[in-house]
Amino acid sequence: MSRKRISLRQELPLLVWLVIVWGALWRDFSPGNLLFGALIAVLVARMFYLPPVELGGRFNVLRAVPFALMFLAKVVAASFQVLYLAVAKGPRVISAVVAVPLRSHSDLLVTATGHITALIPGSLVVEVDRSTSTLYIHGINVRSAEDAAQLRKDVRDTEAGLIRILGTKAELSALNQEVAA
Numbered sequence: 001m002s003r004k005r006i007s008l009r010q011e012l013p014l015l016v017w018l019v020i021v022w023g024a025l026w027r028d029f030s031p032g033n034l035l036f037g038a039l040i041a042v043l044v045a046r047m048f049y050l051p052p053v054e055l056g057g058r059f060n061v062l063r064a065v066p067f068a069l070m071f072l073a074k075v076v077a078a079s080f081q082v083l084y085l086a087v088a089k090g091p092r093v094i095s096a097v098v099a100v101p102l103r104s105h106s107d108l109l110v111t112a113t114g115h116i117t118a119l120i121p122g123s124l125v126v127e128v129d130r131s132t133s134t135l136y137i138h139g140i141n142v143r144s145a146e147d148a149a150q151l152r153k154d155v156r157d158t159e160a161g162l163i164r165i166l167g168t169k170a171e172l173s174a175l176n177q178e179v180a181a
Contacts, residue, residue, distance in 0.1 A: 015041045058172075063164045070161070071116060078121040085122075085141055096142035097126055100155040102133040103178070104163060104171055110135070113159040123151070 015038065022037030023029040085093050102110055110133050114125040117137060127136035139151045160179075163171045 011045055015045060018044065058166055058169070060165050063161070067161045067165055071120075074120050078123075082121045082140065093141055094143045095138060095140045096148060097136055097138050098142065098148045098151050100135045100137055100152045102135060102156070102159050103175065104159060104167065105133045106168070106171070109159065109162055109167060109171070112162050113155065116158050116162070117155050 018041035019034055019037045022040060023034055026033055026037075102113060104110060104113075107130070110128065110130070114128060114135050117123050117135065118125045122140040124138045125135055126138050128134070129136075135155060137151060137155060139147075142148055142151060160175055163175050167175070
């Protein structure tokens with residue numbers, strides 16, 4: 001089975017990332033080690049099918065900084081909430097798995113949304129349905145339909161923030177129309 005040849009321009013972010021990971025794994029960023037890592041990255045990219053990460057061509061730094069600060073605040077607040085639940089309620093805490101349909105079908109945005117959600121204590125992505133861009137989130141202390149709706153809103157707000165930072169113009173336009181409605 002042959003696959004469409006990916007241009008170096010499309011593959012370059014992946015190759016650079018693989019070289020950085022190689023250096024980090026070996027804890028050696030010497031030119032020789034990075035050159036060998038680049039050789040390994042090219043071999044991996046050519047021998048194994050890795051779908052290209054399609055970037056929207058946008059990155060809004062002015063949106064990224066407040067998003068990062070908000071993320072850190074959520075991590076701190078959720079850490080204290082999980083601590084309280086562990087100490088006060090222990091094994092009586094009720095949790096649930098909640099389906100969260102996302103707006104974007106971009107692998108990059110779905111993955112980033114899932115990772116950011118999973119990094120916040122008390123939530124974990126247990127399944128991703130790529131065909132429908134649905135994340136299944138295990139949320140702690142989800143006791144009612146209102147709690148599930150709040151979890152969905154939080155995840156979709158995270159996705160909206162990511163769309164504002166690096167989504168395509170079409171995704172940004174669709175989000176702005178949704179917000180205006």
